[in-house]
Amino acid sequence: MTDMTWNARAEAKRSSVLESIPKAWRLDSIPSVDELPNDLKFVAEQLGPDEREITEMELPALISAVASGRLSARRVTEAYAHRAAVAHQLTNCLSEFMLQSALKEADRLDQHLAKTGKTVGPLHGIPVSLKDQFFVDGYETSVGFIAWLDGPASREDEAGIVPILRAAGAVFHVKTNVPTSTMCVETVNNVMGKTVNPYNRAYSPGGSSGGEGALLAQRGAPIGVGTDIGGSVRVPCSLTGLWGLKCSPHRLPPAGARTPIEGQISIPSVIGPMADSLDSLEFLTKLTLNARPWEVDSEVVEMPWRPYDVPEKLVFGIVLDDGVVLPQPPVRVAIEKLADKLRDAGHEVITFEPPSHAQALNIWLSTMTQTGGNKIHALCEETGEPLIQEVAEIMGASAGDREVMSAEEVWEMAAERIAYTAEYDKAWNATAEATQCRRPMDALLMPTTAAVGWKRGDFNYLGMFLANTGYTPVGNVLQYTGISMPVAKAEPIPKEHRDEFYNDMDEAIYNLCM
Incomplete structure (x- = not known):
């Protein structure tokens, strides 16, 4: 801890990240949003031909190239680091640029392969990005707090x-x-500032794994790791065109991730791989489970990776409108087209009417705020930094704004969550009565976010948060496994006229439509 003011410490941190980028990789100027509405092509143009080739390889091909010695771990690391450096200068997606330690590790791996003829493991020499919640030797983990x-x-x-x-x-x-x-689906803090979406820097990449989403969309890493407690992996993946996995609790090891709500176990945060393909998610999940994490972490269920025979014809439930917020037309059209393709492939698709998602949102919000955000406020007060608006609207602007639940109230909320899960399970299993095959649905399809995208400050944040993530927290409340997958790019679709709305959140999402 130093005697510097909070904003001076933040400026020093931001400068240290930029200064860790080699001068040859720094941009002379940053094109405006109007000049460069989409960053992805521009990022690639800043690289050499071999760097573009390396950073655009599919993960299996990249792994094979390093393992065979065709590419060195150092060259691969340099290529991805260069691309990540450019991505950061455009979108402010990084909290640490760890080039020197990365190159040192890459050199060690190259020497090991040259000496033994063997790789150290299945990710030998492959760059992996980490959300700034994970402790890494030699680097800070601020989680956006100056303290x-x-x-x-x-x-x-x-x-x-x-x-x-x-x-x-x-x-x-x-x-x-x-x-x-x-604790919000934005990506902004007083340490590094705001991260923006590489597809349009006027818009948000979502959160809380928004830095991961922005980086991976620009191919600054072949695969990354986020966390999810209410949509924090799935929302950024939806807004940046990626695949993201929210596993069920106690599946992947949660240790080593710093959080100001440690000890809240009713709706736990979970680890979530993020990448540009389903195969990459499977690869990272399988690798983690093959390490037998339950032997060192009692929070992990002993459940090795196992193959599963999927029925040839599946049953999908679909929710296009949960009665809380009607998704924007491009979102609904994308889900409808997906359902049509599934039917054309011979699968059965039924409409599912779930138990109240409004109740799930209430359970989620009450659980997250049961301590009144006291730890969050204490960390801000320690250095005098102001709490960002998005979190303040959820946790209160200062200590005492949100009432702290009693132990009895916490128990009651936990009991309500268990009862809600039982009700949802029952409704799920009851779909067997509505299917042609007389089996309950195998999976449930619904939007990840109600809006195609949003800008910071578009409207009341708490309303936006609940409106856009109303389709994701329910999965955390239920402790179900969930996955966000890219199914379409949004196309302009005229909005239909509506005079009545479910609530203010629903109206706000409607008014975001052009």
Whole structure:
């Protein structure tokens, strides 16, 4: 801890990240949004031909190229680090640029392969990005708090998925930006500032794994790791065209991820791989489970990776309108087209009427705010930094704004969550009565976000938060596994006239439509 003011400490941190980028990789100027409405092509143009080839390879091909010695771990690391550096200058997606330690590790891996003829593991020499919640040796983990710019972590601080990936040969080259506390679907804090969406920098990449989403969309890493407690993996993936997995609790090791709500176990945060393909999600999940994490973390269920025979004809439930917020037309059309393709492939698709999603949102919000955000407020008060608006509207602007629940009230809320889950399970199983095959639905399809996109400050944040994530927190409340997958790019569709709305959130989403 230093005697610097909070904003001076933030400026020092931002400068240190930029200064860690080699001068040859720094942009002379940043094109405006009007000049460059889509960053992706521009990012590629800043690289050499071999760097573009490396960073645009599919993960299996990249792994094979390094394992065979055709590409060195150092060259791959340099290529991805260069691309990540350009991505950061455009979208402010990083919280740490770890080039020197990454190159040192890449050199060690190259020497090992040259000496033994063997890789150290399935990720040998592959760069992996990490959300700024994970402790990494030699680097800070601020989670967006000035107070948590409290010095570098040690190797002993690393836990959970980080040592598993390190042992598999991963090279950690960057950590990515998050909102203060991670408790919102925006990505902004007083340390690094605001992250923007590479598809349109006027818009948000979502959150709280928004830095991961922005980086991976620009191919600054072949695969990354986020966390999800209410949509924090799935929402950024939806807004940046990626695949993201929200596993069920106790499946992947949660240790080693810093959080200001540690001890809240009714709706736990979970680890979530993020990448540009389903195969990459499967690869990282399988790798983690093959490391037998339950042997070092009692929070993990002993459940090895196992093959599953999927029925030839599946049953999908579909929710296009949960009665809380009607998604914008391009979102509904995308889901409807997906349903049509599934029917054309011979699968059965039924409309599912779920138990109240409004109740799930209430359970989620009440659970997250049961302590009144006291830890979050205490961390801000420690340095005098103001709490960002988005989190303040959820947790209160200062301590005492949100009432702290009594132990009895916490128990009652936990009991309501259990009862709600039982009701949802019952409704799910009852779909067997409505299907032709007399089996309950195998999976449930619904929007990830109600809006195609949004700008910071578009409207009341708490309303926007609940409106846009109304389709994701229910999965956390239920503790179901969920996945966000890209199915379409939004096309302009005229909005239909509506005179009546479910609530203010529904009206706000409607008014965002052009």
